[in-house]
Amino acid sequence: MLDSLREKDDFSVSVTNRKDTPEISEDLLLQYSQVWIFSGMDKSAGTFLSDNELEIITQYNQNGSGLLIGVGQQGDSAEGLDDINRLANVFGITFSGSVENSDELQVSKFVDTFSVVPEILGKYYKMIK
Numbered sequence: 001m002l003d004s005l006r007e008k009d010d011f012s013v014s015v016t017n018r019k020d021t022p023e024i025s026e027d028l029l030l031q032y033s034q035v036w037i038f039s040g041m042d043k044s045a046g047t048f049l050s051d052n053e054l055e056i057i058t059q060y061n062q063n064g065s066g067l068l069i070g071v072g073q074q075g076d077s078a079e080g081l082d083d084i085n086r087l088a089n090v091f092g093i094t095f096s097g098s099v100e101n102s103d104e105l106q107v108s109k110f111v112d113t114f115s116v117v118p119e120i121l122g123k124y125y126k127m128i129k
Contacts, residue, residue, distance in 0.1 A: 024053045026060070034066030039084035048083040058090050071095045 014032070021028070029035060035057070049057070061067040069088050071081065081095050088095055 024049070024056060026056050029056065029060045029065070032065070034068065035060065036068040036070065037084075037087070038070040038072055039081075049087060054087055054090070057087060061091075069093070 037057070057067065069084060069091075071084055085094055
């Protein structure tokens with residue numbers, strides 16, 4: 001997937017890890033319009049996000065830049081989700097469980113319910129009008 005994105009003329013992709021980028025800074029993020037963070041690949045010391053990095057990433061997104069949070073294989077326990085959930089929770093998201101070889105991953109029943117709210121409110125508005 002990244003290779004196909006790299007081939008586009010109007011799209012630049014940079015891939016890094018904690019070894020090459022030991023600290024996420026505001027100056028680093030200013031170079032990009034979006035950041036994708038994937039968790040679960042490396043459990044080495046120093047791979048988790050610091051409180052300062054969480055604050056910088058949150059502010060980066062709140063200022064209008066894109067953010068994708070992805071979770072990789074966590075092993076047999078959910079402990080590996082604690083760190084990425086510190087970031088995801090800021091946006092009202094919590095990762096848990098896993099899906100193996102599934103054609104579809106349902107994010108939440110709440111999302112399905114929430115998608116019909118505008119239609120329901122529209123009907124209600126017409127009734128009281």
